Amino acid sequence: MSFIKNWLRADIQDINAYHVPPALDMIKMDAMESPFSLPDEMIKQYLSYLANVELNRYPVPDSQELKRTLRDLMDIEDELGILLGNGSDELIQILALACKSGDTILSIEPSFVMYDIIAKFTRINYKNVQLDDNFEIDIDSTIHAIKKYNPKLIFIAYPNNPTGNSFSRSHIIDIINTASEALVVLDEAYYAYADDSFLKDVANFPNLVLLRTVSKIGFAGLRLGLLIGDKGTVEQLDKLRLPYNINSLTQVSARFLLQHKNEINNNANTIIEQRTYLTDALTNINGLLVYPSQANFLLFQAPNADNLFENLKDNGILIKNLSNVPRLTNCLRVTVGSVEQNRQFIEVVRSYYG
Amino acid sequence: MSFIKNWLRADIQDINAYHVPPALDMIKMDAMESPFSLPDEMIKQYLSYLANVELNRYPVPDSQELKRTLRDLMDIEDELGILLGNGSDELIQILALACKSGDTILSIEPSFVMYDIIAKFTRINYKNVQLDDNFEIDIDSTIHAIKKYNPKLIFIAYPNNPTGNSFSRSHIIDIINTASEALVVLDEAYYAYADDSFLKDVANFPNLVLLRTVSKIGFAGLRLGLLIGDKGTVEQLDKLRLPYNINSLTQVSARFLLQHKNEINNNANTIIEQRTYLTDALTNINGLLVYPSQANFLLFQAPNADNLFENLKDNGILIKNLSNVPRLTNCLRVTVGSVEQNRQFIEVVRSYYG
Numbered sequence: 090m091s092f093i094k095n096w097l098r099a100d101i102q103d104i105n106a107y108h109v110p111p112a113l114d115m116i117k118m119d120a121m122e123s124p125f126s127l128p129d130e131m132i133k134q135y136l137s138y139l140a141n142v143e144l145n146r147y148p149v150p151d152s153q154e155l156k157r158t159l160r161d162l163m164d165i166e167d168e169l170g171i172l173l174g175n176g177s178d179e180l181i182q183i184l185a186l187a188c189k190s191g192d193t194i195l196s197i198e199p200s201f202v203m204y205d206i207i208a209k210f211t212r213i214n215y216k217n218v219q220l221d222d223n224f225e226i227d228i229d230s231t232i233h234a235i236k237k238y239n240p241k242l243i244f245i246a247y248p249n250n251p252t253g254n255s256f257s258r259s260h261i262i263d264i265i266n267t268a269s270e271a272l273v274v275l276d277e278a279y280y281a282y283a284d285d286s287f288l289k290d291v292a293n294f295p296n297l298v299l300l301r302t303v304s305k306i307g308f309a310g311l312r313l314g315l316l317i318g319d320k321g322t323v324e325q326l327d328k329l330r331l332p333y334n335i336n337s338l339t340q341v342s343a344r345f346l347l348q349h350k351n352e353i354n355n356n357a358n359t360i361i362e363q364r365t366y367l368t369d370a371l372t373n374i375n376g377l378l379v380y381p382s383q384a385n386f387l388l389f390q391a392p393n394a395d396n397l398f399e400n401l402k403d404n405g406i407l408i409k410n411l412s413n414v415p416r417l418t419n420c421l422r423v424t425v426g427s428v429e430q431n432r433q434f435i436e437v438v439r440s441y442y443g
Numbered sequence: 444m445s446f447i448k449n450w451l452r453a454d455i456q457d458i459n460a461y462h463v464p465p466a467l468d469m470i471k472m473d474a475m476e477s478p479f480s481l482p483d484e485m486i487k488q489y490l491s492y493l494a495n496v497e498l499n500r501y502p503v504p505d506s507q508e509l510k511r512t513l514r515d516l517m518d519i520e521d522e523l524g525i526l527l528g529n530g531s532d533e534l535i536q537i538l539a540l541a542c543k544s545g546d547t548i549l550s551i552e553p554s555f556v557m558y559d560i561i562a563k564f565t566r567i568n569y570k571n572v573q574l575d576d577n578f579e580i581d582i583d584s585t586i587h588a589i590k591k592y593n594p595k596l597i598f599i600a601y602p603n604n605p606t607g608n609s610f611s612r613s614h615i616i617d618i619i620n621t622a623s624e625a626l627v628v629l630d631e632a633y634y635a636y637a638d639d640s641f642l643k644d645v646a647n648f649p650n651l652v653l654l655r656t657v658s659k660i661g662f663a664g665l666r667l668g669l670l671i672g673d674k675g676t677v678e679q680l681d682k683l684r685l686p687y688n689i690n691s692l693t694q695v696s697a698r699f700l701l702q703h704k705n706e707i708n709n710n711a712n713t714i715i716e717q718r719t720y721l722t723d724a725l726t727n728i729n730g731l732l733v734y735p736s737q738a739n740f741l742l743f744q745a746p747n748a749d750n751l752f753e754n755l756k757d758n759g760i761l762i763k764n765l766s767n768v769p770r771l772t773n774c775l776r777v778t779v780g781s782v783e784q785n786r787q788f789i790e791v792v793r794s795y796y797g
Binding site for chain 1: 445446447449450451452455456458460471474476477478479480481486490493494496497498499500501502529530532533536540541542543544557561564565566595624626649650658661662663664665666673675676678679680681682683685686687688690691692693696700
């Protein structure tokens with residue numbers, strides 16, 4: 090028997106390593122990435138900034154200038170604190186590490202899988218409440234679960250992944266008020282595509298923090314996430330951040346790239362328009378059920394979803410097959426792509442069912 | 444009372460946030476950084492690589508090409524596995540998360556402070572064994588501590604920071620053999636400046652892994668660390684790595700920059716020569732005690748160390764003041780700089796004591 094089999098805790102050994110399927114030369118509509126690449130003119134300027142990075146020196150430890158840029162981009166008030174991570178994942182892990190042994194994380198399901206996975210990594214209990222049949226929060230069950238499990242952290246993706254919808258604002262407020270001893274973490278990864286946000290509410294609820302990321306607005310390659318919360322809260326959570334976690338290239342690149350607010354907002358508006366196009370086109374195909382989306386992707390239920398998924402792949406289009414996920418039988422998730430990508434996608438789906 | 448004061452575990456609240464002193468325009472000889480910046484010609488080529496990074500896409504998940512580059516740079520056999528982290532810190536945290544609640548990390552002291560800090564972050568016990576008066580491993584005490592605490596992980600920096608020396612090879616082998624149920628982690632951050640390494644030994648000891656980093660060889664800004672170990676061990680530890688942890692800019696930059704093996708090795712040789720210059724020059728100053736170093740820094744004991752430290756700062760030179768660290772009374776640590784920086788540093792120290 091190998092050393093590691095004896096050494097490593099069994100619940101980690103039991104995890105199947107997460108394999109990202111290679112996209113090869115396919116049209117990628119699987120990972121909530123933005124289809125827009127940088128304009129050539131912006132690349133030139135951007136590289137001239139990077140030329141001045143002193144790579145032999147450690148990064149700026151607190152990324153202050155980058156935080157300023159993020160405040161401007163996302164209209165974050167100076168009164169709130171910002172904590173940066175390598176993707177939201179690192180921030181979820183910092184929150185989980187802030188818990189004591191024996192504490193519990195509560196989330197709703199189906200939702201983003203990393204809440205559960207990171208609870209396991211950090212040896213914290215994980216409990217979930219199921220969404221109702223419309224993927225809306227079942228407020229009675231949720232309040233019941235809060236009272237039963239007394240969670241330390243509650244993660245809710247708003248809008249939700251993989252269902253795409255936002256939840257009732259009043260349900261969220263009920264949860265924040267009921268779970269007054271828990272930190273409620275609203276994961277607003279898809280904020281740029283949503284009608285609503287709790288950004289203006291953070292100052293009113295001491296037990297509320299938000300997560301955001303630049304991954305869905307054109308910069309997945311940067312792996313930059315942020316937590317927004319009360320300044321005192323952020324100051325304490327910051328103690329759990331590993332030193333110099335945001336490297337110099339990310340800091341300098343993000344500072345330059347994220348100041349192009351108009352470009353970023355215009356791209357988001359194009360995606361929202363295209364989301365309408367995709368929703369309408371899919372809804373018009375007989376037998377498909379399209380769920381309402383506030384994000385840059387659509388969840389839809391399709392007869393023989395596995396086959397459609399494979400057929401799309403054979404036609405060079407990669408989407409996400411969720412049909413084996415509990416509650417998501419025959420469901421597929423497609424990320425909104427460029428005008429041309431969306432057109433090609435619809436064409437393949439139409440001819441599959443036509 | 445604020446929400447976070449009630450919510451956050453007390454041992455984290457008690458941590459004093461780690462403040463990196465601003466270096467302003469000082470000569471930085473405090474952080475084991477390389478003094479060498481990139482040649483202009485290399486920057487041009489490097490930027491042309493970066494121009495092709497698709498920032499709207501997620502990074503390559505397993506960083507395979509970058510691992511190939513690191514194998515070539517560090518002569519890592521194909522039989523060994525490599526795990527990448529945002530600095531060694533992320534890898535230390537992955538190792539600590541692999542432990543069960545109630546497990547113990549053992550390290551020697553004085554050593555790198557993050558072993559202790561990350562044990563606290565991850566809610567694992569931390570025990571230490573003191574080095575002897577020459578900063579060599581006290582093998583009897585260490586064997587005793589292994590039997591007493593039955594540690595799950597043993598961290599040893601080889602060469603050690605902040606003392607600069609490497610330990611007796613046979614002591615390390617005794618530890619690996621005695622602690623056969625522990626994973627022994629040799630942190631070879633300073634490998635480029637040392638006469639010895641355990642790289643060739645990893646294949647012979649199933650409970651041995653190495654940590655390395657590119658921070659001390661010219662690329663602190665990249666925050667790139669690696670764990671080298673048995674393939675099966677790395678495959679299991681990899682399950683605890685957060686997805687896409689190494690961003691696209693780091694992957695592409697490091698692949699290009701780290702292929703310049705001759706340049707990197709020549710720079711390391713210059714540092715080793717300059718280490719000899721600094722050692723000799725400091726030793727010749729009356730009252731100074733210089734510890735032997737296998738790293739890119741020197742630890743030395745100096746009368747009125749606090750005053751000398753301030754005097755250096757007044758003269759525009761920042762080094763590290765360790766005189767308040769247990770066992771290091773009146774000790775300062777200076778990173779080997781460029782020929783000119785080292786000359787200036789020696790001049791200030793000489794005139795201070797002259």
